Amino acid sequence: MTAAPYAPIEGPPKAPRGALRIATWNINSVRLRLPLVEKLVAAARPDILCLQETKCPDEHFPAEALKALGFQHQIFHGMKGYNGVAILSRVPLHETGPRHWCGLEDCRHVQATLVNGTEIHDIYIPAGGDIPDPDANAKFKHKLDFVRSQAAHWKKTKRDRPRVLVGDLNIAPFETDVWSHKQLLDVVSHTPVEVEALTAMRANHAWVDLSRQAFPEPQRLYTWWSYRNSDWRKSDRGRRLDHIWTTPDIAPKLKGFHILREARDWPQPSDHVPVIADLAL
DNA sequence: ATGGTTGTTTAACAA
Numbered sequence A: 001m002t003a004a005p006y007a008p009i010e011g012p013p014k015a016p017r018g019a020l021r022i023a024t025w026n027i028n029s030v031r032l033r034l035p036l037v038e039k040l041v042a043a044a045r046p047d048i049l050c051l052q053e054t055k056c057p058d059e060h061f062p063a064e065a066l067k068a069l070g071f072q073h074q075i076f077h078g079m080k081g082y083n084g085v086a087i088l089s090r091v092p093l094h095e096t097g098p099r100h101w102c103g104l105e106d107c108r109h110v111q112a113t114l115v116n117g118t119e120i121h122d123i124y125i126p127a128g129g130d131i132p133d134p135d136a137n138a139k140f141k142h143k144l145d146f147v148r149s150q151a152a153h154w155k156k157t158k159r160d161r162p163r164v165l166v167g168d169l170n171i172a173p174f175e176t177d178v179w180s181h182k183q184l185l186d187v188v189s190h191t192p193v194e195v196e197a198l199t200a201m202r203a204n205h206a207w208v209d210l211s212r213q214a215f216p217e218p219q220r221l222y223t224w225w226s227y228r229n230s231d232w233r234k235s236d237r238g239r240r241l242d243h244i245w246t247t248p249d250i251a252p253k254l255k256g257f258h259i260l261r262e263a264r265d266w267p268q269p270s271d272h273v274p275v276i277a278d279l280a281l
Numbered sequence B: 001a002t003g004g005t006t007g008t009t010t011a012a013c014a015a
Helices: A035-046 A063-068 A138-156 A193-205 A210-214 A261-265
Strands: A022-024 A048-052 A073-077 A086-088 A093-096 A111-115 A119-124 A161-170 A242-245 A252-257 A273-280
Touching: A022 A035, A022 A119, A022 A161, A022 A261, A035 A063, A035 A261, A048 A119, A063 A073, A073 A093, A073 A111, A086 A111, A086 A119, A111 A242, A138 A193, A161 A273, A210 A242, A210 A252, A242 A273
Parallel strands: A022 A048, A119 A161
Antiparallel strands: A022 A273, A048 A086, A073 A086, A093 A111, A111 A119, A161 A242, A252 A273
């Protein structure tokens, strides 16, 4: 295991021998930031890259360019203007279901199964708008409904195979997942009602939060810094919104965990940075 | 101090 969560990835640009490197990244437009995928591949060479907020209808998805970067296997579901998820892979996988929640076909979940039977879930939970009241804000209601549907789904799903769940879950569950617990208690992404829903979703399938297995509290961990701060590094008002979970059988197989904070300073950056886990599956 | 920025799509919305 690495000693520091934000350490630049050094040495050979590969996962440890025998480990599969899985990365998740809210890229905030895959077309605009295609050059940054190249940078990520050069820096970290993920075997599987799960993207959120591709903001790209399928007919415009840059499949060929991503194939040229080594991702021969691709599953993507996008729409015009917002949302959109994709799993890009160097290793074979095939799509499985379901992927629609709350009766909407809004491209927030894609799942696939590897040849060894491991399931990969790539999820983009609704951000939830600004007002943390489901009666006053339909987006916040949708967020809670989405997480609670997921929680119910994972409760009834038999724990019969290894699973990995990654994505922009848009919730920072722990006090040390945000720059100020007190100041964010009423801010969507860290309100108690959301945290409770996400905690149930995690507990209902005994998911292990790999970020916190690798770097337990009270170490602060962030994966997102707002565009609205003039100097994100100086103010460091971050939140841990991007997560990698696994079922308990494969959590001990974690060989490395990285939050690629340096990506927040890449040209025209996403406001989220890639999160990477090396798993000896 | 109730601001601030970015992306998509073109003035409004989502984050």
